[in-house]
Amino acid sequence: MKHLVRIMMAAGLLAVAACSAQADTPPKDLKATLTKKLGRPVDAVNSTPVKGIYEVVMGKRQIIYTDAKGDYAFVGEMIDVAKKESITEKRIAALMTTDFAKLPLADAVKIVRGDGSRKLAVFTDPDCPFCKRLEQQSLVGIDNVTIYNFLMPLPGLHPDAVRKSAMIWCSKDQSASWRNWFFEGKLPDNSPECDNPVQRNMTLGESLGISGTPALIFANGQIVSGAIPREQIETLLGAK
Template identity: 60%
Template structure:
């Protein structure tokens, strides 16, 4: 799951799919020519694109190149949440967001992240985490617990609007002598390091970086091939994506 302010309406959308009687192969037709401009004016944000979906009369709306919502043909209603293919048991929304959310991993300022090397550290993973996000702790305690041969770079990314104390905790962890150990001690034992958190820290830079990448919630994961996915993803999925990303990275070097 993802800890942020977007409301998931996956079940509502699933209900729409059932009641509409449309299959994934159904042709919803092209979006109305004026829908993009109309939504841009109503929402007050840049509408990158408007595309058809498997549901007739429901259109995918891409905001600021990364965020996805859905609209009716007249632009009178919008829906936020996952569009789910029930037959394939997959989120169409998540797949599209992953396609849109690609960055150049080599250009990330990894010196601003808490670094942990496991095994040979050959695979690379970036995680945006809020110290007070329960799903971030779940990711660490369950999904990442048994993953080896990886270097994990954790950007401390406090969502102060919902976790007022997260920024202070981020500074305390960053100012610890052993940042990786401090992060683990907090995630697993809820024990913070004994310091004043007054050292120079990258928290503000991390927030700007996340914003530039379209990260608006935690946890968010960035793989070596530039793919970005959100939520406490299961460990087997992360392990598979790490292998795929590593293979792609090595292929590019040849």
């Protein structure tokens, strides 16, 4: 990318100018121009609150910005100074969605609490410390929810996570094995050799743009990364 210029827009020109001009429609050929110049597929080109600057969506959820000719690309955050909020962050959150009803829930370890009326899917790695924090802190006390835990090991970070994921899945009591591992550090006494969805879950996570764990998917389709606080989970469980 010959013309790629990296700046932090929170401290730069775009941050200062955000919402200072009316948005305009991107040039019709800008998407094709950027695809050729960047050498990468461009999913969409959208207007921004800054005249002459356009949002470029790549890889489904990566956002950069460009000028009208596609000569320069800006990497960073666009800030609405008056509102003191990140336009980029809000747009990424809006892009991080999926259809909950289409998730292959049969490939997840199902845990029902209370009446199980609320729904939550969690992509997790058994060796991820943040996944353990989510289990041991954030999810504690949350009731009346059905949690679908998709075992998605990250072998590049945790080489033994694939084996542990398979062992939990292959156990006679998956939910008990899940709790024993995340709260007691005890794996089930069984082989990891069985028909399991671990590889499918890894592929699914990648297709959803999930590159780290934990990642939570709420019933409205919103995807949120990280061991977020219990209060935020409760709010999102009720979101429409």
